[in-house]
Amino acid sequence: MKKWLAAVVLWSLGGLGLAQTVTVGLDADPPNLDPLLSSALVDRQVQNQIYDKLVDLDENLRIVPMLATSWRVEEDGKVYVFNLRQGVKFHDGTDFNAEAVKFNLDRYRSAPGSRRSGELSLITNVQVVNPYTVRVTLREPFAPFLAILSDRSGMMVSPTAVQKLGAEFGNNPVGTGPFKFVERRRQDRIVLARNENYWQRGFPRIEQLIYRPFPDDDVRVANLLSGAVSIITPVAAKDLATIRNNPNLTVNNFPGIGYQGIWLNHTKGPFTNKALRQAFAATIDRDVVDRVVFLGTALPSNGPFPPGTLAYDKTIPVPRRDLALARQKLAEGGRPQGFSFTLTIAPGPVLAQLAQVYQAMAAEAGIQVRIEQVEFGTLLDRAAKLELEAVAVGWSGRPDPDGNIYDFVRCKAPNNYSGYCNPRVDNLLNRARTVRLPEARRDLYSQITKIIQEDLPYIYVYHPQTTIGVSRRLSGLPVIPDGILRFRGVSLGGQ
CATH class of the missing domain: 3.10.105.10 (Dipeptide-binding Protein; Domain 3)
Known part of the structure; x- marks a missing residue:
């Protein structure tokens, strides 16, 4: 009986057993799930599911609201006032509010080893105006500020979890995103589960999201061809024709913004x-x-x-x-x-x-x-x-x-x-x-x-171009030029 149950678990985790599970093949195992310390693209693929940001990007790379519903710029570009989304909670039950935003921005600016410190070096003060309004003062006008907040510097982590876990936070990440961290096995898988209390009603649409690292391009594409994964990124140039010629698969490719x-x-x-x-x-x-x-x-x-x-x-x-x-x-x-x-x-x-x-x-x-x-x-x-x-x-x-x-x-x-x-x-x-x-x-x-x-x-x-191999059963995946896959609105055929 135990062997049978174990087999079922492995089958479903591989993306073959649960209709509401999407398995993603990546080219590397994400080194760090704490935005404070992260410096790899592959980290961001997972982080964007666990953490919401103050703002996000749309298909045309325009800044759009996320946890900040609106903002205004004052004093010739030296002050940003953010109005925050109300009723949002972190996965551990902690309230998202202005105090949480201040905690995060101050942490990114000054915590030892922060990879975000340079991005936010012009911030001189983060002030809580009221429970859902934050005023950020800069030393001088800073043209990239909102764009920076659309990435890791804008990711909101649970202050409670950081204070409780310290250096172990990256191994047990907690955000407000559409998916909650479940478990990680290094060089094997990262398992996320639907956030049932997500602030955007009706999302996410799938129950489980699994990331598998496949550094070998041949292994990665073989898993897509077999159906063991629903999506892979990147796709090696030599494999593009193979995927395009498969009636069950398609390729999304578009110019990237990196080097x-x-x-x-x-x-x-x-x-x-x-x-x-x-x-x-x-x-x-x-x-x-x-x-x-x-x-x-x-x-x-x-x-x-x-x-x-x-x-x-x-x-x-x-x-x-x-x-x-x-x-x-x-x-x-x-x-x-x-x-x-x-x-x-x-x-x-x-x-x-x-x-x-x-x-x-x-x-x-x-x-x-x-x-x-x-x-x-x-x-x-x-x-x-x-x-x-x-x-x-x-x-x-x-x-x-x-x-x-x-x-x-x-x-x-x-x-x-x-x-x-x-x-x-x-x-x-x-x-x-x-x-x-x-x-x-x-x-x-x-x-x-x-x-x-x-x-x-x-x-x-x-x-490079951004190249993504996708099962035709998967729908609702937005194509954003930053190359990050966003699974909030994704669903599988038959659901």
């Missing part, structure tokens, strides 16, 4: 030498990367801002492969015969293929690339500690350009995996945050892009 490339460590190893950074960068052929690895579905990059976004500057050329320049820079750097370094990547066949392409390109200039594969969470931890010579980590992108650059190339920024520090860049970044006119902001970001193309804390290689 992919390589961090170069400025604090130790060969890349303390600027000429050697430039030599390696000159070996990369972005068009070949697009054709060979992504079958024409990626877009070669000239910097952190993809086409179609506010800060994109089409007058800045995409760097071209130039082996003569690479050899010239090797000589300038005192290594005319070349040098060697280790490129660290996360598991996965596409990442491995990509690293091998970089390796082959660099070898033509006499640069020897050793490839090291490390579990994704460990990779992020080591990268943050500046332990890696070079690391292939990208960014999923944000609706405001500040979110694609500020916490990455600023001196001592939390996501600066190169150790890069240029006071001129910092000054331009800070100015771009305070300017309201889009044309003026675009000019500042263009100046920054040209400087970092020269200094090379990061080699921007390509802008």
Whole structure:
């Protein structure tokens, strides 16, 4: 009897047994479910189901109400007053109110190890005006503020749970979102259950949401083809045709707002030498990367801002492969015969293929690339500690350009995996945050892009598309350009 029950549980958890269960295949196990400490896209896929935010994004990347029903901007952009949704409770029964918002914003600003501190560094005061009104004062006008609150800095966690659990909160997350955390088995699954008391009446529509990590693209797509999962993201370019040709499946793909490339460590190893950074960068052929690895579905990059976004500057050329320049820079750097370094990547066949392409390109200039594969969470931890010579980590992108650059190339920024520090860049970044006119902001970001193309804390290689493989039984999934799947309104055929 016990064996039979165990089999039924495993069957249903795999997404095959319960009509109201949706199982999602991800490309990695989310490293951290606490927004305070999170720095990975895959974290956000799960966090967006557990936590509501003050504001959200719609299909056109416009800011829309969520836990904040409305807001007004005062004092020339230095004060934001938020009116909050009433009658909302966290999963543990704690009331959501102005005190909870103050707790969260203050925590993100000042808690040790916070990955949100840079995003919210211009906040000088969070004031509770009344139980459902919060007044946030900024040091100076801050154009990206609402966009930042549409992501992890706007996610509201239960103050009661944080105070009770401390450092263990990330293992037992509590929000106000449409799904409640049930359990986690590292490298195997994260199980969420419907929040029966969700503030939006009639939602969510499914009973259970399960996330399974499949770093291997072949395994991920095989689970979709078999019906063991209802949806996977991302889809490898080689698998797009297979999914499209299956009558039970479909592909959602659309331009993303992020980038992919390589961090170069400025604090130790060969890349303390600027000429050697430039030599390696000159070996990369972005068009070949697009054709060979992504079958024409990626877009070669000239910097952190993809086409179609506010800060994109089409007058800045995409760097071209130039082996003569690479050899010239090797000589300038005192290594005319070349040098060697280790490129660290996360598991996965596409990442491995990509690293091998970089390796082959660099070898033509006499640069020897050793490839090291490390579990994704460990990779992020080591990268943050500046332990890696070079690391292939990208960014999923944000609706405001500040979110694609500020916490990455600023001196001592939390996501600066190169150790890069240029006071001129910092000054331009800070100015771009305070300017309201889009044309003026675009000019500042263009100046920054040209400087970092020269200094090379990061080699921007390509802008990926967002690709999602979906069972045709699943409906109600919105397509948001930030690439985050939102399951609040999703249902399965037959329900």
